[in-house]
Amino acid sequence: MAMMAPFLKYGTFGEETSLVLAFLIGIGFGFFLERAGFGSARKLVSQFYLNDLAVFKVMFTAIVTAMLGVTYLGWIGWLDLSLVYLVPTYLLPQVVGGLILGVGFVVGGYCPGTSVAATATGRIDGLVYVLGIFAGMFAFAELYPWLKGFYLSGSGEALTLPGTFGLPYGVVVFAVVLMAVGGFYGAGLLEKKFAATGE
Amino acid sequence: MNPYLAGIGLGLVLLAAFVLVGRGLGATGAFNSIIAWAVSSVAPEHAQSNEFIAGYLPDDGSSPLKSWLLFEVVGLFAGAMFSGLLAGRAKVTTEKGPRVSVRVRLAMAFAGGVLMAFGAAFARGCTSGQALTGGALLNLGSWAFMMMVFAGAYAVAYFVRWQWR
Numbered sequence: 292m293a294m295m296a297p298f299l300k301y302g303t304f305g306e307e308t309s310l311v312l313a314f315l316i317g318i319g320f321g322f323f324l325e326r327a328g329f330g331s332a333r334k335l336v337s338q339f340y341l342n343d344l345a346v347f348k349v350m351f352t353a354i355v356t357a358m359l360g361v362t363y364l365g366w367i368g369w370l371d372l373s374l375v376y377l378v379p380t381y382l383l384p385q386v387v388g389g390l391i392l393g394v395g396f397v398v399g400g401y402c403p404g405t406s407v408a409a410t411a412t413g414r415i416d417g418l419v420y421v422l423g424i425f426a427g428m429f430a431f432a433e434l435y436p437w438l439k440g441f442y443l444s445g446s447g448e449a450l451t452l453p454g455t456f457g458l459p460y461g462v463v464v465f466a467v468v469l470m471a472v473g474g475f476y477g478a479g480l481l482e483k484k485f486a487a488t489g490e
Numbered sequence: 491m492n493p494y495l496a497g498i499g500l501g502l503v504l505l506a507a508f509v510l511v512g513r514g515l516g517a518t519g520a521f522n523s524i525i526a527w528a529v530s531s532v533a534p535e536h537a538q539s540n541e542f543i544a545g546y547l548p549d550d551g552s553s554p555l556k557s558w559l560l561f562e563v564v565g566l567f568a569g570a571m572f573s574g575l576l577a578g579r580a581k582v583t584t585e586k587g588p589r590v591s592v593r594v595r596l597a598m599a600f601a602g603g604v605l606m607a608f609g610a611a612f613a614r615g616c617t618s619g620q621a622l623t624g625g626a627l628l629n630l631g632s633w634a635f636m637m638m639v640f641a642g643a644y645a646v647a648y649f650v651r652w653q654w655r
Contacts (some may be wrong), residue, residue, distance in 0.1 A: 297511060310570065311612075314561045314564060317565020317567075319569060320500070320570035324500070325579070330570055331585055333654055340655075349623035352494050353504060357508065357514075359624065360505035360509075363510065372511050373510050378615055380630050382631055385612070386616075392605070392610055396642075404563075414583065414585055416586065417585075418615030419596045423604045425521060429525055430607070451628045
């Protein structure tokens with residue numbers, strides 16, 4: 292079968308249509324975030340007190356689902372994975388950014404996507420968190436001349452796990468699936484152990 | 491909803507984004523576009539001279555609000571509201587534990603948002619754009635980022651537990 296996807300890159304439709312699709316895809320995104328209970332800060336932070344590991348379960352199930360999807364569609368020659376956008380790698384700022392973001396997550400109770408879902412379902416703390424993101428992003432932009440050196444430290448190439456470790460793509464996919472299944476089993480055990488100390 | 495079912499749903503939405511438009515989900519980029527729009531409306535020259543903001547201004551001079559991620563986040567808002575109303579979970583309230591005042595909780599939410607913005611800016615994405623999207627694409631930086639998010643959150647969780655319990 293001939294290569295067909297990503298449809299936008301193959302010119303099946305234009306930029307205007309892609310914006311309509313962005314809205315529709317966003318609806319699905321918001322729907323499942325809220326269904327998972329992620330419009331609630333207390334549900335989200337339970338992950339970090341080990342009494343409800345839904346964040347880990349939802350996140351890794353989603354990653355595995357989408358990963359298997361692109362892998363199979365790539366193998367049957369239907370999706371050209373090289374045309375799917377990969378964020379360039381700047382390892383050091385990404386590691387430090389992850390740490391800061393993790394602290395912000397448990398201090399504020401949300402991440403950007405879930406704070407929007409929380410705001411949409413009436414959470415005042417979600418709305419205030421959104422305002423905090425705006426303030427922080429504006430501050431980052433104003434401080435950028437001083438932060439730029441660190442922000443740009445790294446290669447800036449889009450590196451992947453298979454490429455970096457010299458492993459076949461399928462092997463890494465399989466390893467991620469195994470890790471996720473093991474993680475789900477472990478998550479169940481942790482929940483049992485810490486459920487009693489919960490509320 | 492069962493977390494594994496919600497995860498499969500979320501994963502299929504992410505897969506649809508890959509297949510249809512060749513990119514994943516995100517959230518932080520929408521905030522950046524709004525900041526770029528606001529700054530360029532108030533002080534156009536300042537916006538152009540700031541490299542970080544200029545990166546979110548389209549080359550052809552069209553509005554920074556015409557951004558894929560912003561349309562997606564507007565959809566996210568609508569989808570979450572729809573789901574919340576349907577389930578009777580949508581109500582005006584502040585999420586907090588019993589031992590903290592609303593005022594302190596909101597101050598913490600604001601502080602968390604500020605930290606999140608700096609983290610997401612350095613990481614070039616958040617839990618959606620990096621962890622979910624880059625995770626599914628086996629992006630090296632995304633996986634390193636994801637581990638660090640959990641490390642950072644677990645490291646300080648103990649010190650802010652008064653906020654939740």
